[in-house]
Amino acid sequence: MEWGSRSVSRRRGPGVVRGHLQAIAAALRQLARPPMAMPLLEAEDARVPGYRGVIVFHYDRCIGCSLCAQICPSRAIKMYRVPGDKRIRPGYDVGRCIFCGLCADICPVDALETSIIHDRVYEDVPSMNMDPVEWAVWSKRILREEREPGRPRLRAVVDPDRGLRYERVEA
């Protein structure tokens, strides 16, 4: 007796005609189902809590300790002198940032925070490098966008019937 010849019964497939009909019927069933891709220009992906996007800077909270510039592994944050301000303040280069969030962790007064936004378009490379004031102004825009998104935020939910379903997530 050869090994496996008794216990393992090979499942026989459907015949030629039935096989083709089954394949076509399966594709037709799929055709009737709604698409489950996300309408990306009309909605955006909801981020999970703790998502590390671009760093936002609250100028009024900053004490100028420069811990952020020291901890930054990619030297995206450097300290600048701001005219009319006696403390030094951090400036930010998005082009260098690796979104590790260490600066937000080490900041003793929570002047730096991670946002849930990181896909931004910049006109040129110099505009990615912001001095403290530019960064603070830009951060206000990012925070507003975080609170009031232009597009609805959708989250993918696994649905046993449809595969993927998208439900709206409020900001």
Place this chain on the structure above:
Amino acid sequence: MADPVAWLAGLLGVPVWLARSVFAPLVYPGLLAFTVVALFIIWAERKITARVQMRVGPYYVSPRLGGALQLLADGVRIAFQEVIIPRQVERYSFILAPVLGFAVTAMALAVVPGGPGVYGFRSSVGLLVAYALLGLAPLLVVVMGWAANNKFTQIGAAREILVSVAGEVTLLASLLAAAMMYGTMDLVEIVEAQAAAGVPGIVANPVAALLFFIAALLIADRVPFDLVLGEQEIVQGPYTEYSGVLFALTMALDYLKLYILMMLFADVFLGGWMPFSDPLLGSAAVFAKTVALMLAAVFLRSVYARMRLDQVASMFWSKLFPLALIAFVLSAAVHPLYGGVLAG
């Protein structure tokens, strides 16, 4: 209005045969109708495939129309694209082969009737003329593959030789079985025989119809027999080096073949303009049947995977060719159904 073409000829003051031979190849069922059909079918193909794969498909070009204008946008882009002619190609063959291939294939539209009285010319061997004109295209495809002087195009051309021989034998066998069944090779008479008997050919001889459909898929490079194009293996097969308008011609060539073959299928096996005899309604019937068949053909793209070269060859020579013999026997059996009609 008994015959719109004759009416048009009277309006322009030209002989009816001249109006016919210009109207049919250029307007309907010719190039104008084909352009509309091709734009629709390519969009439908992408949309159907997307829906089966649970994607959305073309959308953002015209969201309200479901992206139906995507193909127009692509066409505009291709029309303004530079035609790049690589240094290593055989210049004249490279440029002329797609043009000739498209032109020769489009000539078949003069024979295939698109409705009662809507044809370029009527011949007692119309079926063979259409088949012969379609059979010239593979030669030009081989020339394309050779002229481009590139390994992908040469592999594609070699595949085209092997595959088109297998497909055309099956196609011819099914067409001859149909001709035997109706007792004529005149496409108009074939449709009239079906109308008179009240039985479309697909009911009388389903084997020949199936063979024709499968062979048409192969000749028009549709999945599962698209191994001449073989996008994942050999870039675009014989069409690899083409760009711009020449690429549009090569792409249109396959859809043109599909259009002609499916119109032939509608005429030979689905009774052409069968429920109607009015030229306008009849033409609409043929057109609707053709488009429905093309939709079925492009739908199969989302069902099947591409077959291997040896699988295609063995399928056509050892499975479908014997079926063709059965189709001949079946034709001989059902011949009285149509033969009596024509004699009477």
